[in-house]
Amino acid sequence: MVLIHLTSCDAVKRVPxxxxxxxxxxxxxNDKKDNSEAISNLIYQKPNRAILGLPLRLHLYNLARPNIDSIIQVKIYDNKDKMTWKTKLLSRKQLEKDIATRKGFNSWLKRTGEAPVILDEEKTKKSLIRLQNYHINNGWFDAETTYNLIKTDDKRAKIEYNVETGPAFIIDSISKKIESPLVELLYEATQKDALIKSAEQYRTVNFEQERDRISTELRNRGLYRFGQEHVSFxxxxxxxNKKVNVGVLISNRIVTNPDTTIVKPFKIFKVDKVNIYTDDTFATRDLPYENEITYNGYQLYSHDKMRYRPKAITDAVFIAPKTIFRDIDRTRSYxxxxxxxxxxxxxxxxxAETDSTLIANVYLxxxxxxxxxxxxxVSQSNIQSxxxxxxxxxxxxxxxxGxxxxxxxxxxxxxxxxxxxNIDDPFFDINEFGIDLGLRIPRLFSPFNTDKIVPKYMSPSTRISLSTTSQTNVGLDKQxxxxxxxxxxxxxxxxxxxxxxxxVQYVRNLNVENYFRVYESSYNSLNNIAKDVNYIPQDNDLGIPVDTDIFLDYALASPTPNEINSAQLSTINxxxxRKNRLTxxxxxxxxxxxxTRDVRTNLFDEDFSIFRFxxxxxxxxxxNTSKLLGLEKDEDNRYKIFNVAFSQYAKTEFDYIKHWDLGKKNVLAMRSYFGIAIPYGNSNNIPFSKSFFAGGANDNRAWTAxxxxxxxxxxxxxxxxxNxxxxxxxxxxxxLFEDLNAAIFVDAGNIWNVLDDxxxxxxxxxxxxSLKDxxxxxxxxxxxxxxFFxxxxxxxxxxxxxxxxxANRWFNxxxxxxxxxxxxxxxPF
Structure with missing residues (x-):
């Protein structure tokens, strides 16, 4: 209570x-409290931000001295006794450094802190106007707003805003007045997608978006000179009786000359020519072009020798010669x-070549x-210093x-x-070398024409890659x-x-003999069993790899040695x-x-979903090839290619992420994931590289990976x-404040084996x-x-x-x- 009282008093110490x-x-x-972010953002003045009810940054600001220079001047420089005493303890240089540190800390308190928000009634009135305009723009034309200031004797104040909306206005009839018959015909072809609809509440934003939609649709139907300014309501x-009758007005084009103003109807434009300048720079744009190629109606120019196959460039340009102008073609080309x-x-x-034809110039x-x-x-991990x-x-x-x-x-x-x-190994005993070759082709590389299946507006591309790596002294060593x-x-x-x-992936283990040194838990279990059955003395250990392999052969022989019980045999099995599979x-x-379906509109969108399959x-x-070639199976009933048993399985994954923006930088995020890999045919288990694991910084964070x-x-x-x-x-x-955020989380999940060995x-x-696990x-x-991260x-x-x-799983x-x-x-998601 004492702390609360002290901090309460301290909050107003800088309030005049x-x-x-x-x-x-x-x-x-309408008599109900509204805490939504949309309404909160309309208020000009907001109280100092609080963490757990405490305005921490305000208190930091109040700790700073507002006139630190004057205080230091009076208490130190103008006080001869104090200056004499301090200069005896410190040199003049040390004293100046100490004073500079004090000033720096004081400045840090001001920067990190937050000045008290002083009640400003003019801003309150502006907030009231905002609240009224917001409701009018959302169909409550009769909205009335008032405010009430509640001031206390301890220099504090609260503001209560009241809004009475009245009934919302509903759109009733929608009519149109379009001056050009051509424009009317084109408009009617797009009217089914209109954003203004009868029986819906009036919202100004819908009219703004409808104006943009009409302009976009008509420009994509050949009206090159059409713009949003030609649409009004x-x-x-x-x-x-609280109804809104809407008239859609689309005017003709007005052309203003120095002496006259002419009204002209819109015309559909066609793109007559498309010129592509393949080596354009600002410095050389006005110089003559040495090379000119005509390809499928396109004109390609270059100052030097043409570097590109014409088709590779024209495929990237969606604006085609002798076609109707469409604004979207330029967007897709970019x-x-x-x-x-x-x-x-x-x-x-x-x-504009004429009053109905265009020339498109593409500068590259x-x-x-x-x-x-x-x-x-430079890195450090649990296996390397x-x-x-x-x-x-x-x-x-x-x-x-191309x-x-x-x-x-x-x-x-x-x-x-x-x-x-090996203790004789050099200090840097881990090494890895690799090379990766990648070719990206900006189309589907195929002997067949795929344009009808995957049109070029879908930005098709092909990537071909080859890579190899060699790793030694890490685990089993691999190529x-x-x-x-x-x-x-x-x-x-x-x-x-x-x-x-x-x-295609081929993984070759180079140092299989090192298995029990890498997987120490398996070795410890095997070693303990060997001691328990008196295979080795209690003060001895199995040698790696010879003794471990001999003991495995001994324990798994038929019949099973008498001293090994069923539980021990199961563990050894x-x-x-596991050793055979991982080696x-x-x-x-x-x-x-x-x-992948990602509905995010931009990087700052926090109300979205992502689905991956x-x-x-x-x-x-x-x-099938092995069967056709008549290859024989090995002793484990598996086909081998290049003396390696290939893997055969089916694997699928579903991943769904959803974010809800709760306002005021408050986000609720959810992720669900399901994956399964089923071996069959030539395999009875899944390769380690294709299996699933649980735990880690992006999974269940209460367990390590x-x-x-x-x-x-x-x-x-x-x-x-x-699997x-x-x-x-x-x-x-x-x-919390500024760029520092916090989170509380709950993670759940596990991995299991299913339909394998x-x-x-x-x-x-x-x-x-099994879900109980x-x-x-x-x-x-x-x-x-x-x-950036x-x-x-x-x-x-x-x-x-x-x-x-x-009975002992919760909170253990x-x-x-x-x-x-x-x-x-x-x-994490």
């Missing part, structure tokens, strides 16, 4: 005499030309053919004269491992080879489709199956399709994964009863918005842990000691 600190705004509409509410990544700042200008300024890139990175990486790249534009982009990038990294496999042939297109600005016609080489030949099939082509699941199993494996995943997340985000009941999804984590976090810090607490017995480890601390970039 006879002035009042604004502490609260209340808006009452007549509103009649006299004697209509979009496609920018997506070529070959030109900078394309420019399209129309010139090429980017440099070659671009070099280079990045360096320090790592250094270099990533050079070379980009070659228009490599085949606006294609070819990129070569390389990775070279070295690192120092925390736990060396990977991959290649893909990918199509991408966007049917609309909200939907993107992606088709991997084929994707699991260890051996075998993988060959994956897959085809996949993905769809992906389906993938692997191994079917290789399986790979540490959750599968199911309710108490596994202590370093990397837990499975079924369910994840849910809910997060409430709110602003895992037999552990606790790790498998057997029925809907969904893990729940909750927590809170801070986010700092740097504009968000730095995120989250603390997750294990709220419901399925690895415990069912709900404390800071067992919490997981996550650092991430940008939001």
């Amino acid at each position: 005499q006879n002035e009042y600190l604004l502490t609260h705004n209340t808006v009452i509409i 007549e509103i009649d509410t006299v004697g209509t 979009r496609y030309l920018n997506e070529l990544r070959t030109f900078k700042y394309p420019e399209i200008k129309y010139i 300024t090429p980017l440099k053919k070659f671009s070099l890139g280079f990045s360096a990175e 320090v790592g250094l990486a270099l990533n050079p790249s070379l980009q070659i534009r228009n490599i085949f004269k 606006a294609e982009t070819f990129e070569i990038s390389a990775i070279t990294s070295i690192g120092a491992s925390k736990d060396k496999n 990977t080879f991959s290649g893909s042939f990918n199509y991408n297109w966007s049917p609309s600005n909200k939907i993107t489709n992606n088709l991997d016609l084929f994707n 699991s260890i051996n199956e 075998e080489n993988n060959l994956i030949f897959s085809t996949s399709f993905g769809l 992906r389906v993938e099939f692997a191994g079917n082509l290789l399986s 790979y540490s959750l699941g599968p199911g309710s199993s108490e596994t202590r494996n370093e990397f837990n994964e499975a 079924l995943k369910l994840a849910l997340g809910m997060e409430q985000r709110f602003n 895992v037999e552990d009941e606790r790790a498998t999804f057997t029925s809907l009863k 969904i893990a729940v984590g909750s927590g809170f976090g801070l986010r700092y918005d740097f504009s 968000v730095f995120r810090f989250d603390i997750g607490f294990k709220t419901y842990d399925p690895s415990y017995q069912e 480890d709900y404390n800071f000691r067992n919490a997981v601390y996550n650092i991430g970039i940008n939001y």
Whole structure:
């Protein structure tokens, strides 16, 4: 209570005499309090922002001295005794530094703090006008507004705004008055999409959007000279009993000359010629062009030798010669030309050739053919104390004269491992080398004409890539080879489709003998069993890899040795199956399709949804080929290609994200995810690279990555994964002050094995009863918005842990000691 009293008094310490600190705004509409952001934003003056009811930034501001220079002058410089005493303790230079520090801290308090909001009645009256205009613009033409000031003796004030809307006005009849018969005909063809409709409440914004819609529709039907200024509306509410009669007025074109004003009807324009200048610059625009090519009615010009195949350029220009003018063609041309990544700042200008024909001039300024890139990175992780990486790249534009982009990038990294496999290894004992070749073609690369299936306005593109990497002294050491042939297109600005016609991945493990050094939990379990059955003395350990492999063969022999019980045998079986799966080489030949629907209007939109769907099939082509070639299966009943058993599976994923903007930088975000991968044919499990894991900064934040699941199993494996995943997340985000935001969250989900070779009941999804093993984590976090990215810090607490017995799962480890601390970039969803 004492603290509350002190902070309460401190809040008004910088409020001048006879002035009042604004502490609260209340808006009452038709006798009901309204806290919506739309209404709140109409108020000019708002109280100082509070955190948990306390105006923290106001108190910081009040801690600062408003006249710090005068105070220092009087108390230090003008006080001879104090100056003498201080200069004995400090040199003059140290004293000046100490004073500068005080001033700096005082300035920081002012910058970080927030000055008290002093009641200004003139702004209150402006707010009242805003409230009235808002309601009039939304159909309450008879709205009346008043305000009431509530002042207290302790220099505080509240404002109460009252709005009585009266009944809303409803649109009744809609008529039209169009001066040009041609325009009337075109307007009627678009009238079904009108935004102003009978029986709906009057809203000014609908009339503004309808004016824009009419203008856009008519310009896309050939009316080159048409604009929004030619559309107006007549509103009649006299004697209509709260009804609005609307007249749509579209006037003819008015041409003003120095001496006369002429009214002309609109005409449909045709594009007569399209000129494309392929190497335009401001400096050379007026110089003669040396080369001219005619292709499909287009005229292409260049000062030097033509660098591009004509079709590659004309395909990117939607404005076609001898066609009706459409404004959307210019918009689509800009979009496609920018997506070529070959030109900078394309420019399209129309010139009126006659009173009904146009010439379209397209000016293209090429980017440099070659671009070099280079990045360096220093990192630290749980397996290396320090790592250094270099990533050079070379980009070659228009490599085949079809606006294609070819990129070569390389990775070279070295690192120092925390736990060396060999004490004789050098300090930098981790290394990785790789190269990636990528070709982007700005169309669907196909022997068939695909324009009717995927029109060019969908911005189709093809990407072909090949890559290889070699990694040593990390895990089992690996060599990977991959290649893909990918199509991408966007049917609309909200939907993107992606088709991997084929994707090939080959993973070769180079150091299988290191398995039990990497997966220490498996080794510890195996080693303990060997001691328990007296296979080795208690003070000895199994050697890696010879002793571990010999013991596995011994324990799994038929018949099973007498000293090994069924529970131990089950554990050894699991260890051996996991070892075989994680050490075998993988060959994956897959085809996949993905769809993304993103309704965000811009980066600042916080009321949107995103839906992602992906389906993938692997191994079917290789399986059918093996049958046709009459290949024989190995001892595990699997076909092999290049002595590697290829993977065969079906995999699908659904991901849905929804954000609700609650106003005042308050956002509720939700994510749901479901994924399943089912092995069949040539496989009885899913490759590690294609399996699912749970936990981590972007998943269930109460568990570290790979540490959750599968199911309710108490596994202590370093990397837990499975082939079924369910994840849910809910997060409430709110602003603290300026760019610092906070969030509270609840995450739920888990992974399970299903329809594969895992037999552990606790790790498998057997029925809907398995949903009781969904893990729940909750927590809170801070986010700092740097504009171009968000730095995120989250603390997750294990709220419901399925690895415990069912009666002891809730809040068992709900404390800071067992919490997981996550650092991430940008939001988790």
